Amino acid sequence: xxxxxxxxxxxxxxxxxxxxxxxxxxxxxxxxxxxxxxxxxxxxxxxxxxxxxxxxxxxxxxxxxxxxxxxxxxxxxxxxxxxxxxxxxxxxxxxxxxxxxxxxxxxxxxxxxxxxxxxxxxxxxxxxxxxxxxxxxxxxxxxxxxxxxxxxxxxxxxxxxxxxxxxxxxxxxxxxxxxxxxxxxxxxxxxxxxxxxxxxxxxxxxxxxxxxxxxxxxxxxxxxxxxxxxxxxxxxxxxxxxxxxxxxxxxxxxxxxxxxxxxxxxxxxxxxxxxxxxxxxxxxxxxxxxxxxxxxxxxxxxxxxxxxxxxxxxxxxxxxxxxxxxxxxxxxxxxxxxxxxxxxxxxxxxxxxxxxxxxxxxxxxxxxxxxxxxxxxxxxxxxxxxxxxxxxxxxxxxxxxxxxxxxxxxxxxx
Numbered sequence: 001x002x003x004x005x006x007x008x009x010x011x012x013x014x015x016x017x018x019x020x021x022x023x024x025x026x027x028x029x030x031x032x033x034x035x036x037x038x039x040x041x042x043x044x045x046x047x048x049x050x051x052x053x054x055x056x057x058x059x060x061x062x063x064x065x066x067x068x069x070x071x072x073x074x075x076x077x078x079x080x081x082x083x084x085x086x087x088x089x090x091x092x093x094x095x096x097x098x099x100x101x102x103x104x105x106x107x108x109x110x111x112x113x114x115x116x117x118x119x120x121x122x123x124x125x126x127x128x129x130x131x132x133x134x135x136x137x138x139x140x141x142x143x144x145x146x147x148x149x150x151x152x153x154x155x156x157x158x159x160x161x162x163x164x165x166x167x168x169x170x171x172x173x174x175x176x177x178x179x180x181x182x183x184x185x186x187x188x189x190x191x192x193x194x195x196x197x198x199x200x201x202x203x204x205x206x207x208x209x210x211x212x213x214x215x216x217x218x219x220x221x222x223x224x225x226x227x228x229x230x231x232x233x234x235x236x237x238x239x240x241x242x243x244x245x246x247x248x249x250x251x252x253x254x255x256x257x258x259x260x261x262x263x264x265x266x267x268x269x270x271x272x273x274x275x276x277x278x279x280x281x282x283x284x285x286x287x288x289x290x291x292x293x294x295x296x297x298x299x300x301x302x303x304x305x306x307x308x309x310x311x312x313x314x315x316x317x318x319x320x321x322x323x324x325x326x327x328x329x330x331x332x333x334x335x336x337x338x339x340x341x342x343x344x345x346x347x348x349x350x351x352x353x354x355x356x357x358x359x360x361x362x363x364x365x366x367x368x369x370x371x372x373x374x375x376x377x378x379x380x381x382x383x384x385x386x387x388x389x390x391x392x393x394x395x396x397x398x399x400x401x402x403x404x405x406x407x408x409x410x411x412x413x414x
Contacts, residue, residue: 007413016382031330033283038334038387039341041276049271050372055265056231058196059258061127066226066253067096070247073211073220074167080224085244089228089237092124096225097210103149103170103203105157112153113202114167116210116221125227128192128204132172135161135190142208142218147186152200153195154331163188169213184213223252277386283330284390287323292396295319295405312403319399320392327391335384342375 054310068080083094097116102109114400119140123129130138139144147167149159161164164187173184186205189242193199208218226241228234238251305315341348 003198020243026286026293030283030286030290031326031333033286033386034280034327034330034391035334035337037276037280037283041273041280041383042335042338042375042380043341043345043373044276045269045273046373046375046385047059047345047371047377048265048272049374049376052262052269053374054372055196056262056320057127058194059198059256059261062194062196062198062202063254063258064125064225064252065228065231066095066234066251067223068226068238068242069223069250069252070221071248071250072214073214073222074224075135075217075220077221077224078143078248084224084226084241087237088228089230090241091229092121092227092295094118094121094222095124095207097207097214099169099210099214100132101159102165103153103165104166104168105159105163108157109168109202110153110156112143113208114165114169115202115204117204118207120279122204125225127194131192131194133191133193137186137190137204139189140204140206140209142206143212144206145186145209146189146206148192150202150365151191152197153203154188154191159188159191161188161190167213182213199370201230211274212242226237244300256276263404274349280383280387281390284327284387285394287326287391287394288398290326291319291323292397292401294322295398295402316399316403319402320395323395323398324388324392327388327394330389331384331387335380339375339380342373344375346371386414 068084070080074080077095081095084093086092095118096118099114101112101114115125117140119137123138128148132148132232135148137148140148147165149174152291154160157165162183167186168182169182169184171180190204191203207221211220212223213217217299226238226328228237234253235251235255238253242249242251
């Protein structure tokens with residue numbers, strides 16, 4: 001089988017035993033360092049993807065994907081929902097009213113975001129029905145002013161199902177101050193826990209009770225809440241629907257309330273990826289030191305090749321092949337081990353917790369009680385490509401030095 005001279009000799013140099021064992025040691029450490037850098041980068045980015053997936057499913061499973069908000073209270077929300085459901089991206093549409101206020105209990109207070117919902121239909125657009133830890137969402141009955149609070153709020157106030165607390169909502173009035181507080185006694189009928197900050201900032205009441213607190217008719221709502229197939233298409237989908245309904249409606253979506261959080265998470269992943277890439281770069285550029293030592297070790301061989309007709313370009317290619325092989329092998333080993341580690345990191349952490357008896361991610365401290373991981377093929381491809389490219393770039397200078405060796409000078413001092 002025909003092989004170019006540079007590839008044949010370069011691969012032979014990679015496998016050959018060298019007179020200087022220190023050169024072999026440096027070559028091996030360069031390969032191991034590159035493999036460890038690629039492995040660490042794949043595992044860390046997979047864990048960050050896992051955390052982002054968990055936060056997305058929990059937070060965006062609770063807050064509206066998009067809403068069609070009426071300029072005035074919507075008296076008949078069904079036609080609006082029917083118009084929204086004509087869009088193929090919309091999977092559900094339910095009545096929704098939102099307001100802000102303060103919860104008060106035995107002198108303690110905290111800000112709260114109140115969502116007025118229809119308990120019978122909330123499961124179509126929210127995951128809250130799957131995360132009720134006390135009581136029942138169906139206990140929200142119109143006229144009874146029941147409330148379902150988050151687990152953090154319940155723990156902060158030491159509340160249980162059946163306890164009562166006060167909701168304070170600002171109300172515009174003709175008084176000199178312009179705003180007067182409106183108080184409403186609420187009865188705790190349930191507690192939810194989704195494992196996010198929403199457990200301490202959100203509460204649910206019946207949509208009819210929300211209308212009564214806002215002095216609306218019982219059938220009036222603020223908006224229609226939508227669930228969409230593609231979260232990132234929510235702004236366009238809601239804007240199209242609101243535009244088709246006319247000037248009496250406007251669109252809102254999750255990017256206005258939670259967009260900064262997910263932008264920060266995306267930026268964090270990018271910056272950590274760049275920092276970890278520095279580890280891969282350091283390991284890749286160790287190949288420079290390896291090849292420089294190899295060039296010094298093989299000076300006589302280079303001179304002999306030059307005297308029998310090898311061109312400087314062929315000499316350069318020989319050492320570029322050798323360094324690239326080291327980089328490819330190290331990157332492939334790191335990639336394979338990184339994929340295996342990323343797929344099993346959750347089980348590994350669970351095993352460590354069982355062996356040591358210590359909970360690394362305690363549910364009492366962290367929102368996420370395990371170490372999630374989501375391996376993405378695009379990340380693996382990008383990391384391995386970066387390893388290949390950096391390894392190749394690291395070979396250029398030593399190979400150039402090898403090509404510049406004068407045969408007579410090398411043979412004289414060999």
